[in-house]
Amino acid sequence: MRFLIIGGSDAGISAALRAHEVNPQAEVTVLLEDDFPNYSICGLPFYLSGETPDWKSLAHRTEFDGIAIRRGYRATRIDIAAKTVEVSTAESGQISFPYDKLLIGTGAGPIQPQIDGWRLPGVFLLHTMKDSFAVHQYLEDAKPRRAVIIGAGYIGLEMADALTHRGIEVIVASRTSSVLATVDPEFGDSVGKELERHGVTVCTNVDASKISQVGNQLHISGSHGFEQDCEMVLIAVGVKPNATLGVEAGLGVGQKGALLTNRRMESGVPDIYVAGDCGETWHKLLSRYVYLPLGTTAHKQGRIAGENAMGGQREFTGSLGTQVVKIFDLVIARTGLRQDEADHYGFQPFTVESTMNDHKAYCPGATPLRVRVTGDLATGRLLGAQLMGKWGAEVSKRIDVFATALFHAMRVDDISDLDLSYTPPLSSPWDPVQMACQSWNTTVNTIRGERQHV
Amino acid sequence: MRFLIIGGSDAGISAALRAHEVNPQAEVTVLLEDDFPNYSICGLPFYLSGETPDWKSLAHRTEFDGIAIRRGYRATRIDIAAKTVEVSTAESGQISFPYDKLLIGTGAGPIQPQIDGWRLPGVFLLHTMKDSFAVHQYLEDAKPRRAVIIGAGYIGLEMADALTHRGIEVIVASRTSSVLATVDPEFGDSVGKELERHGVTVCTNVDASKISQVGNQLHISGSHGFEQDCEMVLIAVGVKPNATLGVEAGLGVGQKGALLTNRRMESGVPDIYVAGDCGETWHKLLSRYVYLPLGTTAHKQGRIAGENAMGGQREFTGSLGTQVVKIFDLVIARTGLRQDEADHYGFQPFTVESTMNDHKAYCPGATPLRVRVTGDLATGRLLGAQLMGKWGAEVSKRIDVFATALFHAMRVDDISDLDLSYTPPLSSPWDPVQMACQSWNTTVNTIRGERQHV
Numbered sequence: 001m002r003f004l005i006i007g008g009s010d011a012g013i014s015a016a017l018r019a020h021e022v023n024p025q026a027e028v029t030v031l032l033e034d035d036f037p038n039y040s041i042c043g044l045p046f047y048l049s050g051e052t053p054d055w056k057s058l059a060h061r062t063e064f065d066g067i068a069i070r071r072g073y074r075a076t077r078i079d080i081a082a083k084t085v086e087v088s089t090a091e092s093g094q095i096s097f098p099y100d101k102l103l104i105g106t107g108a109g110p111i112q113p114q115i116d117g118w119r120l121p122g123v124f125l126l127h128t129m130k131d132s133f134a135v136h137q138y139l140e141d142a143k144p145r146r147a148v149i150i151g152a153g154y155i156g157l158e159m160a161d162a163l164t165h166r167g168i169e170v171i172v173a174s175r176t177s178s179v180l181a182t183v184d185p186e187f188g189d190s191v192g193k194e195l196e197r198h199g200v201t202v203c204t205n206v207d208a209s210k211i212s213q214v215g216n217q218l219h220i221s222g223s224h225g226f227e228q229d230c231e232m233v234l235i236a237v238g239v240k241p242n243a244t245l246g247v248e249a250g251l252g253v254g255q256k257g258a259l260l261t262n263r264r265m266e267s268g269v270p271d272i273y274v275a276g277d278c279g280e281t282w283h284k285l286l287s288r289y290v291y292l293p294l295g296t297t298a299h300k301q302g303r304i305a306g307e308n309a310m311g312g313q314r315e316f317t318g319s320l321g322t323q324v325v326k327i328f329d330l331v332i333a334r335t336g337l338r339q340d341e342a343d344h345y346g347f348q349p350f351t352v353e354s355t356m357n358d359h360k361a362y363c364p365g366a367t368p369l370r371v372r373v374t375g376d377l378a379t380g381r382l383l384g385a386q387l388m389g390k391w392g393a394e395v396s397k398r399i400d401v402f403a404t405a406l407f408h409a410m411r412v413d414d415i416s417d418l419d420l421s422y423t424p425p426l427s428s429p430w431d432p433v434q435m436a437c438q439s440w441n442t443t444v445n446t447i448r449g450e451r452q453h454v
Numbered sequence: 455m456r457f458l459i460i461g462g463s464d465a466g467i468s469a470a471l472r473a474h475e476v477n478p479q480a481e482v483t484v485l486l487e488d489d490f491p492n493y494s495i496c497g498l499p500f501y502l503s504g505e506t507p508d509w510k511s512l513a514h515r516t517e518f519d520g521i522a523i524r525r526g527y528r529a530t531r532i533d534i535a536a537k538t539v540e541v542s543t544a545e546s547g548q549i550s551f552p553y554d555k556l557l558i559g560t561g562a563g564p565i566q567p568q569i570d571g572w573r574l575p576g577v578f579l580l581h582t583m584k585d586s587f588a589v590h591q592y593l594e595d596a597k598p599r600r601a602v603i604i605g606a607g608y609i610g611l612e613m614a615d616a617l618t619h620r621g622i623e624v625i626v627a628s629r630t631s632s633v634l635a636t637v638d639p640e641f642g643d644s645v646g647k648e649l650e651r652h653g654v655t656v657c658t659n660v661d662a663s664k665i666s667q668v669g670n671q672l673h674i675s676g677s678h679g680f681e682q683d684c685e686m687v688l689i690a691v692g693v694k695p696n697a698t699l700g701v702e703a704g705l706g707v708g709q710k711g712a713l714l715t716n717r718r719m720e721s722g723v724p725d726i727y728v729a730g731d732c733g734e735t736w737h738k739l740l741s742r743y744v745y746l747p748l749g750t751t752a753h754k755q756g757r758i759a760g761e762n763a764m765g766g767q768r769e770f771t772g773s774l775g776t777q778v779v780k781i782f783d784l785v786i787a788r789t790g791l792r793q794d795e796a797d798h799y800g801f802q803p804f805t806v807e808s809t810m811n812d813h814k815a816y817c818p819g820a821t822p823l824r825v826r827v828t829g830d831l832a833t834g835r836l837l838g839a840q841l842m843g844k845w846g847a848e849v850s851k852r853i854d855v856f857a858t859a860l861f862h863a864m865r866v867d868d869i870s871d872l873d874l875s876y877t878p879p880l881s882s883p884w885d886p887v888q889m890a891c892q893s894w895n896t897t898v899n900t901i902r903g904e905r906q907h908v
Binding site: 319325331333360403 | 815
């Protein structure tokens, strides 16, 4: 049994490990375009901030017992009929790899920006280890004092934090009216303030259109009179699936050009599986496929593909879009659907925000937690939650309580039934998660009562 | 509608608030024996450590709009036939309170120790606000330099932390062979080390039998040659339900003398409800009633009793025994059943301990988390989990992810399906909760494989 895997990041390596675990006799081969198997791409900002001095420590793992990792092997074509993959290598030229089962785990790449001059020296896209080496080299050599970051999503804001950590003055240009558009503007505005509190200049509603070289400086201009000079530009405006290889082999394509796959990670073409950022993702709450590339999902899907390639029948239960990010001292998390997303998909969402201390105020160090609960007025079901609080306030695992409740399709009202832990320095007898749900219920009941009286 | 509540702690006040919320017309009265409605008894160690300077801040709340709180009103007898409660008051002598619905929320009290001399001055039991004032007064006046704590459960160990914080030398006498017997000895031993690291002397396997006054000192002796001199003794050897009032009224009694109640918190006697530490608790995992007094449970049961007294039909979904405690820099948590408990109740439990970092090691500040997963070999179901890690490692909300999974009767293998949050400074692509479950599965499969080969 030859299990061939194209891509050695989260999905590919998870698949390889799982396949080897369930069938140690299988011949598992991973084709890796670069030299960095299973590196934590999410860790790049920490490497570039200087907090992670050695890039080698970004490897999720360095031991791959029983798995053949082929570094510098770029897959160029899949021959479905012959069940082979053509591979271009520096050392041995073109090689053909036969397979019994094949996984496409080619990931995603940065969206190429619609900005003139984005290929100028000093302008960077950040996605691969190679990208980050280039940025690192530039930081060391050119010693930029001022950087503009175009894009105010996770990577953009983590890099704003990272470059500030290095003592660089940072300007963030956000296309949306508040940064971090993955959460509601109420939170995005607070994240913007947190950035400014740490010296970052935040410019919203900016469509950057042009970068030009002016002497030793880069000049960026954009909508609403945005004009900035700097020595470095980082562009992080989202990712798109690396689907070409699959598409050319005849695999189906869905949302945003991502490869089609079912919940067993089967592509529809016999013996070919798809997992991770190159493919679509089953959304548990929406019961439909979406494009939602996340490292956590890639790990899960890879593991399932690996198990199924060895004869398993495991299904991916679905994503809830659970995400968390730390920006300076603030942690922001979400799971499930926002009000506008739930609206779009035909729910009757209603969102209530509550603020509570993360633990009993009489114990030192209590800090406010903001919780936004979105529930469905038609069914009372929890649809989503967003949390924001200080680092140390257990924001990320509190969103996970919501995520676990969502996974089980709980009603907002029933969250109070959960037997959650309590000790005064860490929570309240009702956890903030539960208090926020009670507050949602009370608000909804009050509004319903008022409507009945009108 | 007169809703009378005996007891103004967690259960009583939760019931009152909920009753008033669902039926603002109801006449809600709380009979409070002391002067401290809805105080956080769990906060007493923090008051006594000096971390909570003002005891008044221990009140969970101070506003009770729409609820009549009668302070210093001690219920002495319930007349079921007449539907009245006899109350002894300092100001107005004996008063009779009629009720339509009655809630008994009389809580629990400390077990009286089987130790000679436990009533000597300088020896304290700690359960009520009044107790804590006495301890506080003694700490201020007698300025003890050395204290012996008898009992190594939550209160005992939190007080060891608190008195150490005050600069007092502390000796803990534990009856069990490791402290904090509510978790496995593997964890208890580490907690013991944490205590010693902070200067606490830990003596295990000690049955304290006698306290005597020797000059200005108290002398305590116990089994295994335990002999200690000190200026203060704190005894915390557990609690028992305050059930007398209910028992004398003819209510049924179950586990450990606790009042019987069903999942609607009905006592069996018409119009009388029971909630909190004076009654039994439905255990969700065991599907039976147990005695498991916890503040979180009291809040839930009170809320349900309050809703049902107003005509509701809500059921208490059950406790999982979720608990957490912070001892110095260590946080220890559990939910569900330990191996020995699961054994006792007829499961086929198997426990696997794993150690992982709380977040990616390449980000500063990663600390080890120890996770003990207990699953059922017969069904694969999760039965319980124990976690230990440093304060800040989100131990308490990680146990809550387990608790939420347990609530939904998840299989250990399925925990990997949960869409939990990830960012390098706060977790891993598989959260430690999931890695520990994967480790349980791998271990179980390996053992099964080996057994098949024998």
